[in-house]
Amino acid sequence: MANQEDIFKKVISHAKEYGYVFQSSEIYDGLSAVYDYGQNGAELKKNIREYWWKAMVQLNENIVGIDAAIFMHPTTWKASGHVDAFNDPLIDNKDSKKRYRADVLVEDHVAKIEAKIEKEIKKAAKRFGDSFDKEQFLSTNQRVLDYQAKADAILKRMGKSLENEDLTDVKALIEELEIACPLSGSKNWTDVKQFNLMFGTKLGASADTATDLYLRPETAQGIFVNFLNVQKTGRMKIPFGIAQTGKAFRNEIVARQFIFRMREFEQMEMQYFIKPGTQKEWYETWKEKRMQWHLSLGMGADNYRFHDHEKLAHYADAAADIEFRFPFGFKELEGIHSRTDFDLANHEKYSGKKLQYFDPEENKSYVPYVLETSIGLDRMFLAVFSNSLQDEELENGSTRTVLKLPAVLAPNKVAVLPLLKRDGLPEIAEKLVDELKWDFNVDYDEKDAVGRRYRRQDAAGTPFCVTIDHQTLEDDTVTIRHRDTMEQKRVKLAEVKEIIHKEVDMRYWLQKL
């Protein structure tokens, strides 16, 4: 069994080899935590975005979509709390000059303690064999209990210090735990400082008149400032939602893990405007609905779990993540946040404009509460891509690399392959491509033996291959091969389009919602 690191490395190299994800500006040695999507990646990303948009906007009468600008009036970010509270605690090592997130250094230290617990479990499991009871072991073994207590105490202290903005204590904790710089091994640390994650830029030509702007760190604020425009022009009645997809920017300090944490990324967010007091019920509803959306893609229920937040963001009264099993473990994929009236009320305060809804049923105006669902498109891409990449042992002892993308999301739905480059077979294949291309992205491939072409399409994630052979000349039938089962069937040429439609059409997938 390959370890997590090897699997993740394979994901990254496969994404490059098959035209999914490239490092940005690679010829200049890349730009850290910025990535480009290639010919297949752009299609997969577009399909995920469309799958989300259809589920949220097209299928919900009371949700509409907008496309707000990335640049916003700078006061937006004062009102939203991002100027004052969108910070990470940073610490520099004086010897290596490397900068770290202080909380991540502490969390990595705790992870080492947890690894010791895992080691104890493995040792005991080996010693006790079939009679090993993990639960009992965890609750009675003194060494494990001590480790666990130590880990809990560290996290509790850090949580409290961060909440109280006591950065001196965060530094004291790092020193007490004798945490060393992973690069130099030195324990010579600076003080911990808050660092704002927003990217700044300037609007205007001359330095003295230019206005300082931020690149938006979330798409949500474009929805809040347009709340009344949409409500009035769309004659929307509460409860209703506004959705949008678009780029967001964060100057992430710990930006490893490929497209999991990027400096420029895309979000798919929906703000649901509700009557104050109903937020608990909508919070549960949207948690459930969003989980159903994920499950409809068939990537396995045991790959998802909810994680309820204890430490809430500055705007929330309840929050949960939908976590996914990435190659490096369970991590946040999507957030569901009960944002109260924090944003709208603050925009009222800072803009001096009323952002209220007149409720005809209650015969009064109020600032609505908001329930938000927020998912990173790139992170969803990584979830889909990494989960789909598999090495499969075949009956003949060989292995095949196959990218089992949900067919509805695959960049190319079908590859058309003439068995030979002669006898009129390419002409029939090209005719079929011309017919199918109006409905699907189609690949045409006539190079190499057909077995090798199947393998290429498997690795690229194409769900179907259609092969034109000599029998096609006689009876207008072709072979259709299924990527996941490798099953091949002889079908009529005229039926190909319908067969593929049934498997890839968003309608059939979204009906599972």
Ligand code: GAP
């Ligand atoms: N409007 C709420 C908001 O932005 P968030 O939890 O900071 O909440 C929401 O972000 C989602 O955006 C995350 O669950 C994640 O999928 C994605 N995301 C956040 N930061 C990211 C980054 N640096 N790179 C890629 N995706 C990111």
